[in-house]
Amino acid sequence: MTSTLTPSAEPRPAASPTPPAQPDTGRSEFRRKLSRFDVKYSPYFYVAPFFILFGLVGLFPLVYTFVVSLNDWNLLTGPGDWVGFENFATELASPLFWNSLFNTFSIFLLSAVPQLVAAVVIAAVLDQNLRAKTFWRLSVILPYIVTPVAVTLIFSNVFGEQYGLVNNILTTLGLDPVMWKTETFPSHVAIATMVNWRWTGYNALILLAAMQAVPRDVHESAALDGAGAVRRFFAITIPSIRPTLVFVIITATIGGLQIFTEPKLFNAASSVPGGPQRQYQTTVLYLWDLAFNRQEFGRASAVAWMLFVIIVAFGLLNFWFSRRIASSEARVSKRRTRRRLEGYRAVPGAVPGSGAALPEPTDPADRLDPDPTAAPYDEEPRA
Amino acid sequence: MKLSRHTKVAAAVAGAATIALLATACSSGGGEGSDEKITLTVTTFGTMGLDDLYEQYEADNPDITIEATNIDTGGNALTDWQTKQAAGAGLPDVQAVEEGWLSKVMQVSDSFTDLSEYGAEDTADQWVDWKVKQATDADGRIIGYGTDIGPEGLCYNGALFEAAGLPSDRESVAALFGGDDATWEKFLEVGNQYKAATGKAFYDQSGFVWNSMVNQLDEGYYTADGELNVEGNADLEARWALLAQGAADGLSANQTQWDWGKGQAFVDGSFATFVCPGWMLGVVKGQVEAGGGDATSGWDFADVFPGGAANWGGSFLTVPTTSKHPKEAAALAAYLTDAQSQVTAFQAAGAFPSNVEAQGDAGVTGESDLTAFFNDAPIGEILAARAEGVVAQYKGPDDSVIQEQVFGPSVQELDSGKADGPTAWNHAIDLLHELVSE
Numbered sequence: 001m002t003s004t005l006t007p008s009a010e011p012r013p014a015a016s017p018t019p020p021a022q023p024d025t026g027r028s029e030f031r032r033k034l035s036r037f038d039v040k041y042s043p044y045f046y047v048a049p050f051f052i053l054f055g056l057v058g059l060f061p062l063v064y065t066f067v068v069s070l071n072d073w074n075l076l077t078g079p080g081d082w083v084g085f086e087n088f089a090t091e092l093a094s095p096l097f098w099n100s101l102f103n104t105f106s107i108f109l110l111s112a113v114p115q116l117v118a119a120v121v122i123a124a125v126l127d128q129n130l131r132a133k134t135f136w137r138l139s140v141i142l143p144y145i146v147t148p149v150a151v152t153l154i155f156s157n158v159f160g161e162q163y164g165l166v167n168n169i170l171t172t173l174g175l176d177p178v179m180w181k182t183e184t185f186p187s188h189v190a191i192a193t194m195v196n197w198r199w200t201g202y203n204a205l206i207l208l209a210a211m212q213a214v215p216r217d218v219h220e221s222a223a224l225d226g227a228g229a230v231r232r233f234f235a236i237t238i239p240s241i242r243p244t245l246v247f248v249i250i251t252a253t254i255g256g257l258q259i260f261t262e263p264k265l266f267n268a269a270s271s272v273p274g275g276p277q278r279q280y281q282t283t284v285l286y287l288w289d290l291a292f293n294r295q296e297f298g299r300a301s302a303v304a305w306m307l308f309v310i311i312v313a314f315g316l317l318n319f320w321f322s323r324r325i326a327s328s329e330a331r332v333s334k335r336r337t338r339r340r341l342e343g344y345r346a347v348p349g350a351v352p353g354s355g356a357a358l359p360e361p362t363d364p365a366d367r368l369d370p371d372p373t374a375a376p377y378d379e380e381p382r383a
Numbered sequence: 384m385k386l387s388r389h390t391k392v393a394a395a396v397a398g399a400a401t402i403a404l405l406a407t408a409c410s411s412g413g414g415e416g417s418d419e420k421i422t423l424t425v426t427t428f429g430t431m432g433l434d435d436l437y438e439q440y441e442a443d444n445p446d447i448t449i450e451a452t453n454i455d456t457g458g459n460a461l462t463d464w465q466t467k468q469a470a471g472a473g474l475p476d477v478q479a480v481e482e483g484w485l486s487k488v489m490q491v492s493d494s495f496t497d498l499s500e501y502g503a504e505d506t507a508d509q510w511v512d513w514k515v516k517q518a519t520d521a522d523g524r525i526i527g528y529g530t531d532i533g534p535e536g537l538c539y540n541g542a543l544f545e546a547a548g549l550p551s552d553r554e555s556v557a558a559l560f561g562g563d564d565a566t567w568e569k570f571l572e573v574g575n576q577y578k579a580a581t582g583k584a585f586y587d588q589s590g591f592v593w594n595s596m597v598n599q600l601d602e603g604y605y606t607a608d609g610e611l612n613v614e615g616n617a618d619l620e621a622r623w624a625l626l627a628q629g630a631a632d633g634l635s636a637n638q639t640q641w642d643w644g645k646g647q648a649f650v651d652g653s654f655a656t657f658v659c660p661g662w663m664l665g666v667v668k669g670q671v672e673a674g675g676g677d678a679t680s681g682w683d684f685a686d687v688f689p690g691g692a693a694n695w696g697g698s699f700l701t702v703p704t705t706s707k708h709p710k711e712a713a714a715l716a717a718y719l720t721d722a723q724s725q726v727t728a729f730q731a732a733g734a735f736p737s738n739v740e741a742q743g744d745a746g747v748t749g750e751s752d753l754t755a756f757f758n759d760a761p762i763g764e765i766l767a768a769r770a771e772g773v774v775a776q777y778k779g780p781d782d783s784v785i786q787e788q789v790f791g792p793s794v795q796e797l798d799s800g801k802a803d804g805p806t807a808w809n810h811a812i813d814l815l816h817e818l819v820s821e
Contacts, residue, residue: 269640276796
């Protein structure tokens with residue numbers, strides 16, 4: 001956009017019918033400078049809003065939190081002594097901190113894994129030729145529109161121990177009621193259920209968008225070659241949506257490790273946030289409790305920072321891991337193809353059809369070429 | 384899309400200006416334009432029954448406008464106040480403070496206006512004496528005017544008592560628990576009789592009972608000099624043993640406090656007694672109605688409380704020093720807590736007056752929806768009687784943490800039968816070391 005402006009701005013003074021007067025040259029000099037400035041620097045102005053806002057509401061709090069974490073800081077009476085990394089040491093030695101980490105990861109795994117599997121499956125189903133497509137797509141996003149507070153209040157009621165819907169059903173079926181709010185594992189399942197209910201549809205829609213971008217003719221030719229729906233799903237769809245999958249996994253990780261509303265309101269009347277024995281007190285809830293109930297602002301900031309580091313580390317790990325999963329799919333099938341080819345070559349008689357003649361092209365796995373990173377798929381949309 | 388260069392430069396400048404505006408928008412507060420018109424902000428919580436009084440005050444003082452904010456619960460109001468106090472900005476001219484977090488307020492009592500400067504000392508005798516004592520900080524500054532208090536009586540379900548073969552009228556029930564000499568031992572004894580006759584639990588859960596047991600002692604978790612005093616505190620341990628015995632005998636229904644199955648537990652006979660500070664009467668009525676019951680559900684209110692006089696809750700109106708109009712704010716707070724206003728608040732919300740004159744007012748002692756609900760119990764008179772002998776217990780800075788986070792889990796262990804008395808006590812002590820630095 002900017003580059004088109006420069007040439008049109010330059011020749012104008014020269015093409016002007018009246019010969020330029022003395023002061024005008026100075027002005028055109030200025031104009032030239034301005035336009036060069038425009039070309040060189042105005043893009044930075046356009047991206048500046050984000051970075052200024054990020055600096056104000058992202059970077060500054062991050063640094064300030066770190067400063068707070070190095071002090072013995074009471075929420076009300078303010079900063080006390082400079083204690084260095086003592087707050088971090090105290091927290092690392094605190095069983096309650098580790099308990100919160102355990103709860104966070106337990107709830108995260110119970111929610112993220114089933115959620116992503118379900119989201120991929122739902123997206124694959126929605127990717128088929130359904131009647132009333134928009135209706136189905138809107139339906140899966142519906143839970144996402146409901147605020148988490150409302151979701152939690154409803155689920156909290158459903159999972160009530162003495163009067164809840166789930167336990168009522170269990171007891172009418174002659175089963176023992178489950179202590180959803182006072183036992184560790186059931187409470188984690190209950191909270192994971194809320195998270196899943198809310199986020200599965202959202203992730204499914206993102207994955208669906210990615211699946212829609214997979215070229216149809218790849219599917220068609222694979223189908224012509226005899227690949228079934230399941231085979232096509234694993235050999236074409238999954239590898240093709242890998243970047244989106246990585247994105248969804250990372251956002252799910254960040255969200256999952258910061259979970260707060262659901263455990264906070266699951267048993268809102270509990271005198272200890274996160275269950276009477278801290279059965280489902282997640283790390284964010286723990287740091288909130290530290291800051292606002294126990295007034296340990298410094299220690300809460302230390303927890304916040306450790307959580308930040310954990311999330312970054314976990315995000316990187318996840319990125320690396322999900323890349324490997326998606327590409328190992330391709331690697332495994334390549335290896336499989338190679339092994340079969342070697343097998344055919346070693347035993348010429350085993351090749352079906354006409355003896356030793358040209359074994360390679362008759363192998364269906366080879367013709368399917370399931371490597372998504374190979375050129376043909378990448379070039380398809382560009383053509 | 385082609386833009387002229389001017390447009391682009393203008394856009395860039397406008398963009399930068401927007402950022403600058405965004406950055407400064409937060410810092411510009413609403414200053415008062417003229418000197419005559421004064422706007423006072425008031426933050427309250429729950430149902431304090433002050434709404435009609437604001438209008439009255441504005442009508443009487445045309446140069447004053449009141450902007451009132453009411454926060455749904457005391458807990459959320461605490462978070463709101465703490466955040467603003469910590470940030471040093473955003474506090475209202477008049478801030479309502481609950482007894483439960485008064486100890487936190489006292490940590491920073493110098494950021495509240497000493498109301499003695501505006502005549503609090505002269506009017507101090509219009510409140511019950513312990514209320515004023517609670518609002519006085521270590522330096523003798525009075526930082527709050529008392530609104531309501533929470534003297535505790537005993538709610539009981541007359542129909543269930545009758546079914547268990549126990550007396551059911553108020554006077555006999557009071558006598559049954561020992562009248563003026565009512566003890567927790569006697570309470571458990573009656574509970575066991577009830578349990579034997581019906582097989583049902585006697586009280587909803589142990590948390591409120593423990594709360595009352597601690598609150599009515601002369602010294603609770605702290606000594607009067609402010610020393611933490613939980614470990615090896617014989618009074619507390621003796622009461623804990625009683626609590627554990629009651630839970631072991633099955634007298635607690637192990638309900639979730641503040642939930643009670645959305646009120647169902649109040650109407651399905653899960654329990655027959657309930658500790659009731661004045662403001663709790665409205666809660667009971669609400670719960671019974673939410674559970675589908677009404678005045679015929681049998682709930683009544685007796686002039687008796689195990690272990691003697693006890694108080695739970697009640698609030699104060701304070702004036703933070705950040706107020707630009709401390710004089711006017713103090714005048715408003717004084718008005719909102721005078722005898723007539725407290726009668727109005729009692730009629731509107733059931734908040735029992737801390738003002739001695741208001742306690743005897745016909746508007747408090749007379750009939751109301753609440754008295755009709757509680758089998759025509761003379762609630763105002765009973766609460767005034769229950770308020771006699773209440774002491775202002777010293778509350779340390781971590782009092783609410785100890786109550787909720789140190790003993791809360793152990794109380795729940797008792798109720799669910801996961802631990803016996805001594806084990807649960809030891810768990811509490813472990814948590815005390817973990818949570819409260821001393």
